[in-house]
Amino acid sequence: MSRSEARIVPVSWKNVTLAGAFWGGRLAANRRVTLPLEYDLCRRTGRIDALRLGWKPGQPNPPHIFWDSDIAKWIEAAAYSLATHPDPELETRVDGVIELLANAQLPDGYLNSHFIAVEPDKRWSNLRDCHELYCAGHLIEAAVAYAEATGKRAFLEIMSRYADHIASVFGRGPGQKRGYCGHPEIELALVKLYRATGNRQYLEQSAYFIDERGREPHYFDLEARARGELAGRNREWHGDAYEVLQAHQPVRDQTAIEGHAVRAMYLACGMADVAAETGDAPLAEACRRLWRNMVDRRMYITGGIGSSRRGERFTFDYDLPNATAYAETCAAIGVVFWAHRMLQLEANAEYADVMERALYNGVASGVSLNGTHFFYANPLAAVPALARFENLAGHVAISRQEWFDCACCPPNVARLFASLGQYVYGQRADTAFVHLYIAGAARLEVGGRHLLLRQTTGYPWKERVRIEVLPKSGADSAKTPARFVLALRLPGWCREPEVAVNGRRVSLRDCVRQGYAYLDREWRRGDSVEVRLPMPVERILAHPEVRQDAGRLALQRGPLVYCLEEADNGPGLNGLCVPRAAKLAAIFDRKLLGGTVVIRFTARRQRVADWQGRLYQPADRAGVAPVKITAIPYCQWGNRVPGEMLVWLPAMPG
């Protein structure tokens, strides 16, 4: 299959093992707890049975329009897991579901449990709202992963037939519908299918979906008129613009990241993928424009995005409310997906920085440490009393939940974690990239040589990383030195990184480009690189335009954003403040939350006694008293007794 030479190809999840203090436990929980749990929930909620197409009008619990996507993400997660952790029982389960899918598929290739069983006459009649192509996309992703993991191609063939059917229905040819999905996803899936099959038609179909989006006459208007509805917008849910669906204008004309955050991410992934495969420079440039807007103006410090619960959407520049933040887990996962694709377009460590930020904060917060419970929304402040007033659709809560009616997040976490290996390393021609520092090992091929990279590190708790370079034995003698470049990401959060090869300090001034240190040398078996990433606790400010963070600061150490929890510090967290001179001590507490680095310091607490019940009073009548504070990593919040939580800590007013 053809790939743009310039693309930095991820090292497949099949070829990477991960371990270590931070990820070891989470990935094991994902495999052992989350995956079986989610299958069980898909079964108990009727999602599996729905594939039997047995639902009849009048019966309860009709298959929902996006149930197929939940199953698809679960299969995809299972596939990744099977590749590195064979599990015959799990494989049998997956095969069982695939058999149901095979049986459900119509002769023309169409496959959707809702529209076949519930609304057979409405197929492809409402792309704006009904998620048909979205579900198809997720099934395609699952099929590609399962084929790659197991070598079994039945599911891939099912989905190729479905993709062929889709390609026959949608396009610019005579008699075709010039449609595209209200929820992007199929675009990135078709690129995966192209890579898996080599069939360039899928790449072209993806490019069609991307470029047709937002053109006039507007397809969503046309199809609404065809349904006999007003051509206007779906005001009930979408607000007053196609912006929510990223369909307000052609994607190449869009300058700001708009609308439903998950949709925006999946669309951007598809755009980046097509740009990478076709060398479409203007499309890549459109990606960069949207990226700049998101990263510079619309992203939480946690990597979370989509600040508004209503529409699960981006709002406007610098609008980042904390207690009511939506910051859907799926959206932060989408940030990881997109950042990873931008990193394939361009070796710029900023993409890996954002990927890491989202992964260690806004994604990791989405799942409990034991893998059983999930956040849909990931606020940056937990205000227990607020949930009653703002808990739309049960998505906004101060405790993780086992499942949701709209259950997109749990299986999305599962598939990201199960495939986490592919985000760590990349390769291009004679260069091996290390994007993330996670203990483990990777098999890769650079400059025609197979090699093993082995990372030993306590990151992100500890600041040292050791990378052993082990050219693999085989046709190319393991003892022959191999000339290739090892490119190590120097995280943007780190002010004074140090790199040494075999104990000799490398002058970074000479070898750093766009945040990567390029070590170009003859590597011998046993060579080792030491990376030291000093992690003092940083006081972080948000841009002055972020009104919700004005007068506040956040604590960050390494890639981890910190928060205060009521469990450690009592209630009334907004009555605290961090003095300018406070000594912020990072301490590893092996008993807390399975072992974590806490930040301890002495803050000031407003003396509530000075208030005597008053709501307002002159500043000179309110005093403060010192108080010992413990901050924990944001990604670990909500794993103890529910209560307040706070990321942005107030400063003392003057």
Next chain:
Amino acid sequence: MSRSEARIVPVSWKNVTLAGAFWGGRLAANRRVTLPLEYDLCRRTGRIDALRLGWKPGQPNPPHIFWDSDIAKWIEAAAYSLATHPDPELETRVDGVIELLANAQLPDGYLNSHFIAVEPDKRWSNLRDCHELYCAGHLIEAAVAYAEATGKRAFLEIMSRYADHIASVFGRGPGQKRGYCGHPEIELALVKLYRATGNRQYLEQSAYFIDERGREPHYFDLEARARGELAGRNREWHGDAYEVLQAHQPVRDQTAIEGHAVRAMYLACGMADVAAETGDAPLAEACRRLWRNMVDRRMYITGGIGSSRRGERFTFDYDLPNATAYAETCAAIGVVFWAHRMLQLEANAEYADVMERALYNGVASGVSLNGTHFFYANPLAAVPALARFENLAGHVAISRQEWFDCACCPPNVARLFASLGQYVYGQRADTAFVHLYIAGAARLEVGGRHLLLRQTTGYPWKERVRIEVLPKSGADSAKTPARFVLALRLPGWCREPEVAVNGRRVSLRDCVRQGYAYLDREWRRGDSVEVRLPMPVERILAHPEVRQDAGRLALQRGPLVYCLEEADNGPGLNGLCVPRAAKLAAIFDRKLLGGTVVIRFTARRQRVADWQGRLYQPADRAGVAPVKITAIPYCQWGNRVPGEMLVWLPAMPG
């Protein structure tokens, strides 16, 4: 008519004239601009025509269920205005509307333009949602005011007949409905009707409505069942509890001020009125409990209440969002109404403090200086881009509007301003109270003597008030000294008030009780009292539990809360902060906003250049630069070019 001896009776709006720098222009605008404008809008929108009952099914613009209340408030406002500023043209207009009402009234006394013309079969079938008794209450208030202003009793008789009808329908007698209104208002109106007519049945009917509220079996359930609906709640609008309607439990059991803020205020007014008239101490105590909760935990520094746009309601203790504050103008007016009634129960200056706070800030902000435009919501921060996402029902905006589909606020402002005189003075036995300092004069009777009090003051711009005591000539010789008590409110915001009588300083230590200085002496014609209320600019903090104000402070001078506007200070107001040592200079600017005291100081502004487009960075990389700032009174914001506004100013993070 009988009144509880202990009650501090307001000096009627008929007997008070007001003038001065702050109120003179606003009251003139209310009379000359707002009143004609609102009549015209009632006419143009069909509200007047609706009273002709000519609407037929299928026609557009059916009379809305609460249109009658808009007309009622306009008549009430006109009545107050006519008493102090006779205007034959206006009186003719009012008489014309009253004639329409007379013609509309049914033989049994029923009077409601919606239910007579649009849904004649649904009369009294949905008290929860349909505002029938609410509209009746406003018409009663208007009728009482018009009779008192003009001596014409036709409208009062119409409304007495309607009240008699209501009393026949609702009560605990056989065959009566045990209902009460979803929107309180009739309760306070019936007490006014009782005071105007001396008919104690109206007082008893009010007490019935108050005490029936929230009892089980729940009337709103019973009537919903009678309508053939589920007995559950109206989830579309009311959320999940009768709490929104203050009907979740009997009012005497309620401990927190809950639900729709305007409704809560009107109900509390009725409770306080009944308590004042009947001496019902437990009911007065229930009022005090709700008051404490509101004032200590749920009121903006502007006196605005009801923080949530959804349900126009109170949420929970210390939840006071700024940019999304609802703080409906009508709700702040309700605070004035309730505070005024609490002040009748008890001479505690705290009630007058809150009344003044609401009046000078959250109410006065509701109308433009020229009287033509109105705010429905009164946020404490204007974020122009937010309106698109949060402007529910067109109520939340950064510019005042001429009118609203739900037009409660404009005529509510008009009737409050037109009757403002009654809030200034009170009398009880031998004591004359001065609650508010506003230039003007009042005729009142204390200790059997008629007297004139004349205030000369530039308040709230200036800190000195001169009160001349002028026993009136007549049966009681003007030259004979009169023994009575002059009780002067010492505002809670003032740290060091000074009072002098005829130039001799009074020792306040000896004569102050609950915030009033009681000057008990023989008063002679020409005696004068000088009150000095030093008004340094105060830095105000909110209670540490108010998360939205943490790390922020507000500026207040005298009763006025200040704000920054983009018009004076450019955009990016959240990037500013007030240094601890900033000298806050209060300066009268006679050219600005019709003459106002601004606060000038040197603040610090985050240097946006230090950010280079980044969204987050370590605190040590972000610098500040001095910048000259001008703050204006909050009540005057939005009278220039629309833009940002901010009350709570950030402090410098450390």
